[in-house]
């Protein structure tokens with residue numbers, strides 16, 4: 199790979215308060231695609247700079263864009279590890295197929311990603327709860343107003359040092375269930391990490407914020423009856439001894455944290471089911487005292503405990519200011535594995551050397 203790393207690396211000055219996704223490292227990975235030149239071209243690692251793109255680039259008009267999100271961690275033994283990156287690359291290619299974006303070579307992409315993290319490894323914060331967020335994305339760059347898949351693309355990977363999602367410790371969040379809009383519909387793009395899915399979901403997020411809720415919980419688009427997911431997190435509910443999470447219906451993003459949580463719960467011998475969960479079942483069993491805990495899972499926050507859930511006029515509350523017991527246990531387990539504090543028995547960590 200054509201690696202252009204500067205002779206003298208810049209001095210790294212990380213601000214005390216790292217606002218999520220606002221600070222970027224010195225280098226980026228970049229690889230262009232051109233169907234007339236035989237596909238993916240020579241990749242490079244170069245200094246981060248602004249792009250120069252034609253205003254007619256198809257991404258600006260028809261939204262042909264996908265992204266991924268994962269993290270690299272400084273483990274307790276001083277090594278650098280990525281959490282299940284091959285799963286993100288697999289999902290990137292699944293999203294690519296849905297959006298008519300050319301797929302990437304999984305092995306090479308992992309190699310490029312590790313190479314980039316290695317280049318900017320000094321940017322990985324070492325304080326507890328800190329990490330390096332990795333953001334791969336692909337955009338359509340061909341300048342053309344024709345409505346068809348682009349013939350040219352740009353694949354980039356950006357790195358961003360991030361602090362703990364909950365700086366004051368693991369704090370519960372509140373969630374508002376909406377049936378005013380839908381995020382995604384089966385056979386649509388909900389299971390792809392398509393940039394456009396976010397554009398469609400912002401309004402729900404904004405309206406939840408206006409009512410002082412942190413996040414919005416989406417219902418299925420057809421019956422407006424079954425819970426699906428929360429903005430950028432998958433959702434889990436605990437009914438007494440059963441832990442349940444919505445089964446992947448085609449409109450839910452298959453989270454890698456979700457997949458890992460399901461495995462951990464199975465390892466613990468718990469009764470975990472992927473199934474349909476109606477909002478009516480939740481209300482009904484809450485009233486019976488059987489719905490005891492709700493939490494979300496996603497790369498950014500890892501696990502988010504939910505202490506308040508609103509659906510129409512019904513407000514369900516869980517454990518006031520204290521996080522749920524299972525949510526906290528899972529948070530400690532997943533982050534424990536990520537920082538190398540707990541045995542990684544499924545080999546989820548990939549070390550950069």
Ligand SMILES: *Cc1c(COP(=O)(O)O)cnc(C)c1O
Nearest residue numbers: 430431432451453454455496497
């Ligand atoms: C990325 C994402 C998630 C969480 O996936 P992870 O792989 O666990 O980070 C959940 N929902 C949506 C809509 C997402 O984009």
